[in-house]
Amino acid sequence: MTNPHTINRNTPDTTAPTHGAGTLSVGDGDEELDRRLDAELTAFNTRATGIPVTELTVRITDADGELLGGLSGWNWGRCGGIEMLWVREDTRGQGVGARLIAAAEEEARARGCAQMIVSSFTFQAPPFYAGLGYRETGRIEGLPGGHADVSFVKEL
Numbered sequence: 001m002t003n004p005h006t007i008n009r010n011t012p013d014t015t016a017p018t019h020g021a022g023t024l025s026v027g028d029g030d031e032e033l034d035r036r037l038d039a040e041l042t043a044f045n046t047r048a049t050g051i052p053v054t055e056l057t058v059r060i061t062d063a064d065g066e067l068l069g070g071l072s073g074w075n076w077g078r079c080g081g082i083e084m085l086w087v088r089e090d091t092r093g094q095g096v097g098a099r100l101i102a103a104a105e106e107e108a109r110a111r112g113c114a115q116m117i118v119s120s121f122t123f124q125a126p127p128f129y130a131g132l133g134y135r136e137t138g139r140i141e142g143l144p145g146g147h148a149d150v151s152f153v154k155e156l
Contacts, residue, residue: 045076049076049077051076052076053074053075053076054074054075054076054111055072055073055074056071056072056073056074056075056080056104056107056108056111057070057071057072057073058070058071058100058103058104058107059071059100060096060099060100067088068087068088068091068096069085069086069087069088069091069096069097069100070084070085070086070100071084071085071086071100071101071103071104072084073104075108075111075112075113077112077113078112078113078114078115079113079114079115079117080104080105080108080111080113080115080116080117080156081117081118082101082104082116082117082118085097085100085101085118085125087100097125097128098132101132104116105154105156108156109156113156114155114156115153115154115155115156116134116153116154116156117151117152117153118134118151118152119149119150119151119152120149120150120152121143121144121147121148121149121150122147122148122150123147126150126152129152130152132154133154134152134153134154135152135153135154136150136151136152137151137152137153138150138151139151
């Protein structure tokens with residue numbers, strides 16, 4: 001017997017009680033929804049604090065315009081955050097990541113930030129961030145599996 005409250009992927013939920021009108025659906029990804037949630041939460045946070053959130057991006061390309069690495073993040077008040085950092089595999093260990101971080105930190109300082117924050121899984125880059133002066137502030141063990149999600153901060 002199936003659970004009457006199980007939601008089939010990408011299909012409307014017709015069994016769960018609703019609070020008002022609407023159809024519930026679950027899926028593997030929805031870029032339009034992600035953009036909308038980001039816009040709505042950014043607007044809410046700005047109204048609640050009076051401080052706007054600004055996006056921050058840095059990229060490094062080769063002579064042919066191919067992406068060697070990139071960073072995306074944000075600044076909000078006196079805090080800058082790194083959301084994603086990626087360096088093309090054949091250029092890792094050549095200073096590309098450090099250049100991306102240095103540029104993001106410089107821009108964050110120019111925007112009035114006093115600190116940068118980032119999190120990294122243990123199988124990604126915690127030693128990299130520590131080597132750039134980031135201090136571990138916490139970790140959540142077991143994410144994913146036997147790894148951990150490590151949070152860092154750096155005073156600018």
